[in-house]
Amino acid sequence: MSATPQRHRRNRKLALTALVVTVGAGALVAGALPAGAAPTGTSGGGSAHGRYVDVQLLSVNDFHGTLEPPQGSSGNVTERQADGTTKAIPAGGVEYLATSLRKAREGQRFSVTAAAGDMIGGSPMLSGLFHDEPTIEALNKLDLDVTSVGNHEFDEGRQELLRMQYGGCHPKEGCFEYGKTFTGAEFPYLAANVTDVKTKRPLMKPYWVWKKEGVKIGFIGVTLEGTPDVVTAEGVKGLKFGDEVETINKYAAELNKQGVKSIVALIHEGGLPASAAYNDSCDTAGGGAGISGAIVDIAKNVDAKVDALVTGHTHQAYTCTIPDPAGKPRTVTSAASLGRLYTESTLRYDRKTQDIVRTSVKSANHVVTRDQAKAADMSELIGRWNELAKPIADRPQGYISADIAGRGSAAYEKPLGNLIADAQLEALAPAAKGGAQLAIMNPGGIRSDLAYAKSGDEAEDGIVTYGEAFTVQPFNNMMNVVDLTGAQLITALQQQVSGTVNGPAPKILQVSKGFTYTLDLTRAGADRIVVDSVRLDGLPIDPTRTYRVAMNEFLAGGGDGFTVLKEHKNKLVGLPDLDAFNAYLAAHSTPANPIAPPAADRITIVK
Numbered sequence: 001m002s003a004t005p006q007r008h009r010r011n012r013k014l015a016l017t018a019l020v021v022t023v024g025a026g027a028l029v030a031g032a033l034p035a036g037a038a039p040t041g042t043s044g045g046g047s048a049h050g051r052y053v054d055v056q057l058l059s060v061n062d063f064h065g066t067l068e069p070p071q072g073s074s075g076n077v078t079e080r081q082a083d084g085t086t087k088a089i090p091a092g093g094v095e096y097l098a099t100s101l102r103k104a105r106e107g108q109r110f111s112v113t114a115a116a117g118d119m120i121g122g123s124p125m126l127s128g129l130f131h132d133e134p135t136i137e138a139l140n141k142l143d144l145d146v147t148s149v150g151n152h153e154f155d156e157g158r159q160e161l162l163r164m165q166y167g168g169c170h171p172k173e174g175c176f177e178y179g180k181t182f183t184g185a186e187f188p189y190l191a192a193n194v195t196d197v198k199t200k201r202p203l204m205k206p207y208w209v210w211k212k213e214g215v216k217i218g219f220i221g222v223t224l225e226g227t228p229d230v231v232t233a234e235g236v237k238g239l240k241f242g243d244e245v246e247t248i249n250k251y252a253a254e255l256n257k258q259g260v261k262s263i264v265a266l267i268h269e270g271g272l273p274a275s276a277a278y279n280d281s282c283d284t285a286g287g288g289a290g291i292s293g294a295i296v297d298i299a300k301n302v303d304a305k306v307d308a309l310v311t312g313h314t315h316q317a318y319t320c321t322i323p324d325p326a327g328k329p330r331t332v333t334s335a336a337s338l339g340r341l342y343t344e345s346t347l348r349y350d351r352k353t354q355d356i357v358r359t360s361v362k363s364a365n366h367v368v369t370r371d372q373a374k375a376a377d378m379s380e381l382i383g384r385w386n387e388l389a390k391p392i393a394d395r396p397q398g399y400i401s402a403d404i405a406g407r408g409s410a411a412y413e414k415p416l417g418n419l420i421a422d423a424q425l426e427a428l429a430p431a432a433k434g435g436a437q438l439a440i441m442n443p444g445g446i447r448s449d450l451a452y453a454k455s456g457d458e459a460e461d462g463i464v465t466y467g468e469a470f471t472v473q474p475f476n477n478m479m480n481v482v483d484l485t486g487a488q489l490i491t492a493l494q495q496q497v498s499g500t501v502n503g504p505a506p507k508i509l510q511v512s513k514g515f516t517y518t519l520d521l522t523r524a525g526a527d528r529i530v531v532d533s534v535r536l537d538g539l540p541i542d543p544t545r546t547y548r549v550a551m552n553e554f555l556a557g558g559g560d561g562f563t564v565l566k567e568h569k570n571k572l573v574g575l576p577d578l579d580a581f582n583a584y585l586a587a588h589s590t591p592a593n594p595i596a597p598p599a600a601d602r603i604t605i606v607k
Helices: 094-105 133-141 158-166 244-257 294-301 376-393 415-428 466-472 486-495 563-567 577-588
Strands: 052-060 076-080 086-090 111-115 146-148 194-196 207-212 215-223 239-241 263-268 308-311 317-323 329-335 341-350 362-367 396-399 438-441 463-465 478-485 515-520 546-552 569-576 603-606
Touching: 052 094, 052 215, 052 308, 052 329, 094 133, 094 341, 094 376, 111 263, 133 376, 146 215, 146 263, 207 244, 215 244, 215 341, 244 263, 244 294, 294 308, 294 317, 294 329, 308 341, 317 362, 329 341, 329 362, 376 466, 396 466, 396 577, 415 438, 415 478, 415 546, 415 569, 415 577, 463 466, 466 577, 478 486, 478 563, 478 577, 486 546, 486 563, 569 577
Parallel strands: 052 111, 111 146, 215 263, 263 308, 308 329, 438 546, 515 603
Antiparallel strands: 052 341, 076 086, 194 239, 207 215, 317 329, 341 362, 396 463, 478 546, 478 569
8 A cells, every 4th residue: 555645735834924822731741751862952843854853743633524613512621720620711613723733833844733533524514514525625724634534424425435535526416616626635534444345445545654854654544443333324335344453553564564663543433531621631651530431442452563542533632641562651642522622742753763752752732712813714714605505504493592502511311402302203293204202312413502692693692593403413314213112112221321332421312202211320231221210201111012213314223332223113214303403493482482491301310
């Protein structure tokens, strides 16, 4: 496999306009240099001809096409203060991300920018309406050098992902801007563990090598092996997703044979730090707050040839060291999500060994604050695409009386989840529409809060526009109504807290009104579901009875590990989920009588 990019990379500008920027410094991961290992005076990238060179690695993950600042609590990061308290800081927006990255690169002779997947997919309307072409354009302007794929890169299937890489107008909707053809990404997408079932070959490049003045760093990109569990079956049809560790180790050996000794893995899989504050340490080697989740085992088993791991998927912020198979600490980082943070790592490159001096690696997460100058080119991009979207985006769909928490809520039962489930039940309850008796909604499909105040336009307070509704429900999932037995329904609830769905952050289904149960957190595994408490309209669920259940096609296909839901019968395909949501908003709200946030009274939590 060739190590050179398939598309010609433009030269990065050597001089960038100075911009005023304020960033929050995150926790550092660093070790002392071996005695006499490196000379002093290597700041700003080091000498072009000395033995040691400091390479700046800037990284992001899980951007999800969030070009404009994310709404509600989803647009904040938590910062630990000197007195031990925490503070919420508004963050994100590509205009500010561009400013932050450009400022960070100033004075750096050696700088590379990488990402760990989910840069597109699940996107707000400004990008999602145009099949994420605006985001690819923005990432090109950000001078992104390389990214791995994530599960959301497969939301619209392999052909659409390949179009994101190589360009061309949408096969059904054509070109969105008159006289312009989408040119695709100017950076390589890496998908080392994604192979075609028939040909056995990687769908996209497995790795890419960054080179400058004799310095070489290889990047291997993988997504989580469980991608088929979190994407619709159609999106991953004909593809196989291999083991992350085996794949990375295979290509690390291949890069070594080519003389590339410095390697960074871009892994769309992540962990859960004990602290939610981006600037708290989770350094497991140093006895810090700690980190759990899938990335821990991956990090412990990825070959020591790999010098650093840039991760994602869990939308968490951390800079950690986790021991490699030889027991030596290795940096593992993640920059939360939605462009609210970026990670800055310093990789000291030894020209003699052509490897990274592992003990010298330093990493910190920085806040993309909104009190800095906006990047003019990004403002122009957003304005241009907003003008194209405006006729649709500004249409009022309904009215709310206050913020309705969804994506930003840490609670198991989310008010916006209840609202969505109620909308789905109402749309599909008529006999001619499927006769649904209850509805269930996956929490990961709720992509944002519904904010009462539209940023910068107080006159629009309380109005839910099409664009805002699209941001909440962007996947265009078709609704299904299916037969499930009472026993299968109970099993689905139990799968929330056991099996592949269980973990430090279990995926708790959002349920429609009238469906209630108790979640007892003092118990373990499936027993956390109090079976006798599961009721529909006050009556106990009968394990032998058949119920008509509404859900999106993702859940009906067993998505998020709810395998029992695939055992349904008598499926009826209904309207798109967004249409159901908008119809409910229109039917149940007026300016004088807006919808209030639904009470979180359907799941009783015992702690």
